[in-house]
Amino acid sequence: MSSKNFLFNREPLWRENRLGTRHTLPENVQSWVYEPGSLTQRLRDYYGDAVGVKVLLQRWNTPFLTERRLLKLDENKYSLIREVLLHADGKPLILARTIIPAKTIKVAKSNLAHLGSRPLGEVIFSYPKLERIEMDVTLINPPNWKQPAIAEAHIDQPIWGRRTVYAIAQRQMLVSEFFLPGVLEVF
Structure with a gap:
């Protein structure tokens, strides 16, 4: 398994959120x-205390190319990469990938480096x-997900996401969230 990520076989293709993008998404995804x-x-608000976080990967590494470009990071600069599954009593709801540069962690007084199972x-x-x-925004087809992610999140159809x-105090971070069928059927 690549040390850069638990989730993807290759970096997702993202579309810029432009005027009109919203109307190209299914209604439950727009929400x-x-x-x-x-x-x-x-x-x-919906599930109460049943909401939990399973950490799939958390380590310092170099982010994907588009992530580095978006955050204006040098090619060899490490960031904290964290990938998690949010669930309710084991029901997979959202996969998330976060890129937190060291400067952002400093500004946040290290709170972001020691999240553990906190969302x-x-x-x-x-x-x-x-x-x-x-x-x-993106739409990721099942072959783009790594097998362990497919197994964890029960992925068997295209998954919408946002990045x-x-x-925080002018220091940037990148949060990518992928909306699994379990979350879309409820809301």
Whole structure:
């Protein structure tokens, strides 16, 4: 298994979120892609304490090329890469991949480097100066997922995702979230 990721056979192809993109997405997907608040909070509002996080990968490594470009990172700069599965009582809901550069971790007083099984949204949405900079969308077909991710998340159909650049005190991070069928059937 590549040390860069648990999820993908190859980097997803992202489309810039432009005027009109919303209308090309299924209605239940729009609701999640354009959610302005914390996805974790939205899940907790529905499932309560049943929401959990399973850490699939967390290590320092170089992000994918488009991730580095988006965050303006040098090719050889390591970032903290974290991939998780959000679930409710074991039901897979959202896969997430986060890229956190070292400078962002410093600004966040190391809270982001020691999340353990805490959801990222619980932490970043508590920062008063959190900004959403830009967003892209994607649709990933099953062959693009690695076998362990397919098994963990029960992937058997194309999966929609969003990739958002956030900034805390002008220091950026990248959060990619992939909406599994379990989350789309409920909302």
